[in-house]
Every structure is written in C-alpha cells, then in structure tokens.
Amino acid sequence: MKVVDSILEASSLYHVYESKAEDGNVVALRGIHIDIKAGEAIAVVGPSGSGKSTLMKCLGGLMKPSSGSVVMAGKNMTRLSGKELVHLRQKTVSFIFQEGNLLPDMNARDNVAQPLRHQGMSSRKALKLADEMLDRLGILPRAKALPAKLSGGEQQRVAIARALITNPRLILADEPTGALDPITSREVLALFKDLHENDGVSFLIVTHSKEVASFADRSLELRDGRFVAEHGVGVDVEDLSRNRELIIDETGTVTLPPDILLRIGGPGKYMVGDIDNGHLSLTGEKIAAIGKLELAKVCPACKYDYGDSDDQLCPACGSSRPMVEVGS
Ligand SMILES: Nc1ncnc2c1ncn2[C@@H]1O[C@H](COP(=O)(O)OP(=O)(O)O)[C@@H](O)[C@H]1O
Ligand SMILES: [Mg+2]
Numbered sequence: 430m431k432v433v434d435s436i437l438e439a440s441s442l443y444h445v446y447e448s449k450a451e452d453g454n455v456v457a458l459r460g461i462h463i464d465i466k467a468g469e470a471i472a473v474v475g476p477s478g479s480g481k482s483t484l485m486k487c488l489g490g491l492m493k494p495s496s497g498s499v500v501m502a503g504k505n506m507t508r509l510s511g512k513e514l515v516h517l518r519q520k521t522v523s524f525i526f527q528e529g530n531l532l533p534d535m536n537a538r539d540n541v542a543q544p545l546r547h548q549g550m551s552s553r554k555a556l557k558l559a560d561e562m563l564d565r566l567g568i569l570p571r572a573k574a575l576p577a578k579l580s581g582g583e584q585q586r587v588a589i590a591r592a593l594i595t596n597p598r599l600i601l602a603d604e605p606t607g608a609l610d611p612i613t614s615r616e617v618l619a620l621f622k623d624l625h626e627n628d629g630v631s632f633l634i635v636t637h638s639k640e641v642a643s644f645a646d647r648s649l650e651l652r653d654g655r656f657v658a659e660h661g662v663g664v665d666v667e668d669l670s671r672n673r674e675l676i677i678d679e680t681g682t683v684t685l686p687p688d689i690l691l692r693i694g695g696p697g698k699y700m701v702g703d704i705d706n707g708h709l710s711l712t713g714e715k716i717a718a719i720g721k722l723e724l725a726k727v728c729p730a731c732k733y734d735y736g737d738s739d740d741q742l743c744p745a746c747g748s749s750r751p752m753v754e755v756g757s
Contacts, residue, residue: 435500436521436599436631437465437488442497444483444654457483458494459654460682467598470625470632472642474747475651476730481635482603484651488633489601490518502598519548523592525602530588531576537563537587538572544595562590566620582613589617593624599631600624606638618644637731637746650749657684657749691752695722722752 442461445454457480465471473481486492488499490506499506502521506514523544524530531540538559545555563569566586576584585605592600600621606614622644624630634641642648648660656676677683690696694713702710724741727734733745741750 434467434503435464436467436469436502437463437633438500439463439488440498442484442487442494442499444480444487444492445495446483457654458487458497461497461654461656462676463488463649463656465599465631465633468625468629468631469647470621470634470645472645472648473633473635473651474637474642474648476728476748479651480654481651483654485524485601485603485633485635489522489524490514491524519544519595521597522599522601523595523597525585525588525592525600525605527604527607528581528584530591531584533576536573536575537568537579537583537590540576540587541591541594544591548595558594559590562594563587566590581608582610582616585609585613585617589620597630599633602632602634604635604637606636606641614638615640637748639745639747642747648747650747652684652749655682655684691722691724695752723755725751725753 440462442458443456444458445456447454461484463471473484475481483492487494487497490499490501493507497507501517504513504517506517509517531537532543535543538556541562542552542555542559545558546552550558560569560572563572566589568583568586568590571579571583571587574583576587579587585608589605602621606617609617618641621632621634625632625644632645634645636642649656650658650660658675675683675685675689685693693699693711698714699711700714702712724735724739728743728746728748729751730748731743731746733743735743735750742748743750
C-alpha cells in the first residue's frame with residue numbers, strides 16, 4: 430500500500446480574537462480539522478468573515494491559534510521555538526496574498542531574491558536565481574521596476590516568483606487572483622496547475638473564483654469558522670449541492686448549509702429517531718417559525734444578484750445561498 434504523507438495536518442483549531450470592545454470577542458475558528466496530503470490541491474470557499482484568512486494564517490504559522498495543533502511536514506508547529514518555526518516555514522511553505530505582497534522600497538528582482546538572502550544565500554547567487562524565476566514568469570524585463578511602477582498583474586507575478594523561489598512544497602494562497610483581471614488570473618491559474626501537476630506542489634487556496642476552485646482536487650466550505658461541507662474530487666463548485674458531505678466536528682456540532690436546512694424543513698425542533706452506527710434520523714416537529722424565510726436575493730459573499738433564479742449556490746463565487754427572513 431502506498432502511504433501518502435501529509436504536508437499539513439491541523440486538528441481542533443480554534444481561534445478567538447480577544448477584544449475589550451462592546452461587541453466582545455470574535456470566535457473566528459471553531460474546531461477545524463484538515464489534512465492536506467503531499468501533492469494535493471484544496472480550495473477553501475465561503476463568505477466574507479467566515480474565517481478563511483484566519484485559517485490560512487494559523488495553518489502557515491503566521492499566527493498562533495488559540496488552541497489546537499498544526500503539524501507541518503511532520504513537525505508540530507505549536508511545539509517549536511521561534512527559530513525552529515522560521516526554519517520549518519522557510520523550507521516548506523510560501524504565502525501568496527490577494528495584494529500587498531511586495532516590499533515597496535525594493536525592485537522586483539530584490540523582492541524575489543529576498544527570501545533566499547534571508548536563508549543566508551550570497552546576494553549574487555540569489556539575484557541570479559531571481560532573474561531565472563522572473564524569466565519563467567515572463568516579467569524579466571520589469572526586474573528593475575519598483576512595485577509601485579508595476580501593474581496589478583505584474584505585481585502578483587512578482588509575488589508568485591518570490592513565493593516559488595524557495596521551492597516550497599506547499600503554497601498557501603489567500604484569494605490570489607482576487608485583485609486580478611480575468612486574463613492575468615487565468616495565467617496565474619495555469620502556472621499553479623503546472624506546479625501542481627509537474628512539480629507536485631501542494632496548494633491550499635482561498636478563492637471566490639469557480640475556475641480556481643475547479644482546479645483543486647476538492648473544496649471545503651467554511652462558514653462561521655467551521656467546515657460545513659466538503660466537495661469531492663474534480664467537482665465543479667456549481668455542483669456542490671449534489672456532491673457533498675457534511676462534517677461533524679468533535680464537539681458533535683454539525684452545521685447545515687442553508688439549502689439542506691431548507692429541504693429538511695427549516696430551523697426548529699427535531700426528534701431523534703433510532704440511532705445506528707453511521708445513520709441518524711431526524712423528524713421535524715412543527716414549531717412556531719421564526720418568521721417566513723426565503724432565499725437571499727443577493728450573495729452576501731460577492732454581491733452577485735440572483736435575480737429570479739432559485740440557484741442554491743452562488744454561480745459567481747460558489748458560496749451557499751443563505752435564507753433570509755421575509756421583510757427583514
Ligand atoms: N485582527 C482581528 N481582530 C478582531 N477580529 C478579527 C480580526 N481579523 C479578523 N477578525 C474577525 O474574525 C472573523 C473572521 O475573519 P477572516 O478570517 O478575515 O474571514 P474571511 O477571510 O473569511 O473574510 C470575522 O468576524 C472578522 O471580523
Ligand atoms: Mg479574508
């Protein structure tokens with residue numbers, strides 16, 4: 430049997446942003462489990478505020494989760510010293526954010542070379558490798574330009590060159606094409622595909638784009654800090670409602686996507702029937718509804734207007750369509 434190693438494995442991740450403000454603490458992650466196998470590409474979809482960026486930061490060791498463990502390339506990050514953590518990150522993972530990836534006072538070439546210099550490589554060698562990478566991404570002619578002089582697409586390609594220069598085994602990307610025009614975003618995606626298929630690089634990509642999500646082997650849907658559904662191999666985001674699994678976390682919490690909630694009869698009281706291993710049957714009891722619910726007219730994540738359609742998933746970003754109270 431072939432054993433596939435995990436490149437990143439997190440369990441029971443919780444994160445609370447503490448605040449003294451009136452609205453109090455924000456629980457951004459509520460018991461996340463994820464296992465990314467070496468060479469796997471996973472998309473994370475979900476509405477704004479669902480905890481996607483917090484998750485990426487915790488998984489990449491940029492932020493310490495309030496509790497839970499993250500194991501990267503076999504090492505438990507929560508138990509490493511600051512220095513060990515930096516070293517592990519440097520040789521394993523690179524980040525790509527939506528924007529603001531580059532150091533403003535350095536030209537493109539120096540930005541790309543910077544992680545290698547950081548690792549102690551001589552400047553000459555680092556710059557030579559940086560030029561090769563810029564060439565691979567088709568932006569060598571812009572090597573001497575400062576970020577402010579580059580277009581959004583060029584900046585993102587420089588950021589990707591910098592992410593790739595260390596030969597990472599895993600790329601964590603937070604809406605990497607979110608600020609790009611469709612053509613540039615397609616080019617970036619083609620590059621990711623090439624790295625995934627030919628170099629075996631693993632990806633975890635937060636995205637609102639159907640195209641990016643369909644590049645992934647599977648997609649996970651995040652809502653209110655929990656994975657509420659997993660969408661299988663090669664599944665188009667549009668098909669999610671037909672091809673998904675619900676995930677029950679170790680606290681026993683299961684969050685139903687709105688369309689499923691609607692189909693079983695909406696929020697209310699349910700009686701538990703016979704319990705069998707692997708089966709749970711619920712029967713709804715009629716209760717006073719909390720007001721009449723209807724499908725939201727506009728996607729809360731990307732503002733897509735559903736018009737007259739009764740789609741359950743946003744055709745533009747793949748988020749589940751929520752129910753809203755009529756008249757509210
Ligand atoms: N630095 C912070 N301090 C307090 N609350 C935060 C902070 N960053 C994010 N949050 C809150 O945590 C939740 C998840 O945010 P985030 O991870 O940015 O979600 P997403 O990337 O899916 O939009 C939101 O309710 C957000 O307001
Ligand atoms: Mg975010």
